[in-house]
Amino acid sequence: AQSVTQLGSHVSVSEGALVLLRCNYSSSVPPYLFWYVQYPNQGLQLLLKYTSAATLVKGINGFEAEFKKSETSFHLTKPSAHMSDAAEYFCAVTTSGTYKYIFGTGTRLKVLA
Amino acid sequence: ETGVTQSPTHLIKTRGQQVTLRCSSQSGHNTVSWYQQALGQGPQFIFQYYREEENGRGNFPPRFSGLQFPNYSSELNVNALELDDSALYLCASSLKDRGYEQYFGPGTRLTVT
Numbered sequence: 001a002q003s004v005t006q007l008g009s010h011v012s013v014s015e016g017a018l019v020l021l022r023c024n025y026s027s028s029v030p031p032y033l034f035w036y037v038q039y040p041n042q043g044l045q046l047l048l049k050y051t052s053a054a055t056l057v058k059g060i061n062g063f064e065a066e067f068k069k070s071e072t073s074f075h076l077t078k079p080s081a082h083m084s085d086a087a088e089y090f091c092a093v094t095t096s097g098t099y100k101y102i103f104g105t106g107t108r109l110k111v112l113a
Numbered sequence: 114e115t116g117v118t119q120s121p122t123h124l125i126k127t128r129g130q131q132v133t134l135r136c137s138s139q140s141g142h143n144t145v146s147w148y149q150q151a152l153g154q155g156p157q158f159i160f161q162y163y164r165e166e167e168n169g170r171g172n173f174p175p176r177f178s179g180l181q182f183p184n185y186s187s188e189l190n191v192n193a194l195e196l197d198d199s200a201l202y203l204c205a206s207s208l209k210d211r212g213y214e215q216y217f218g219p220g221t222r223l224t225v226t
Contacts, residue, residue, distance in 0.1 A: 044203065044217045046217075099146075099207070100158040101156070101158060
């Protein structure tokens with residue numbers, strides 16, 4: 001069975017500072033990994049995905065994530081936070097055969113002026 | 114190319130009632146998955162439909178049921194509504210052989226009073 005753990009339910013950063021949101025996964029078979037962003041009262045927007053190609057994945061809005069198999073991690077980063085990045089972020093995992101997404105509990109990012 | 118659409122966007126029901134939520138898949142997609150996102154949590158997989166049959170189910174009781182139609186659109190039905198059923202319900206469509214690429218709709222916000 002797969003699982004996802006997001007460390008830190010709330011993260012605060014100053015505008016212009018590095019954003020680091022942590023995601024660790026568990027899977028007995030090669031995973032597909034995703035980061036989604038959700039703004040208040042809206043649905044999920046895909047930021048980026050890992051599908052077994054390059055381990056460093058670049059997404060929209062300047063976000064990127066690195067797949068590290070040895071650490072079972074897929075942390076999300078952005079060099080410089082913007083006020084518009086304030087939102088809830090979800091990490092998700094799935095595998096071939098099941099294709100049901102397993103989501104983490106989310107990390108709420110707050111950007112301080 | 115039309116994305117995933119869901120209707121209605123919001124609705125309010127009374128405990129014990131029944132509700133039907135609708136989802137139209139992205140053009141060309143033959144698989145539909147449903148997720149429940151309770152307030153402050155990550156989405157939870159309810160079930161998936163392919164070729165009009167249930168193709169995997171999460172940990173939800175039988176009062177959660179679904180349908181998929183020949184045009185690949187789908188319905189989620191919930192009987193005997195409970196207060197805990199209040200949530201955002203997300204539909205996602207994909208191709209069966211690329212189930213790791215699910216495209217999410219905007220969701221339906223259900224409030225049970």
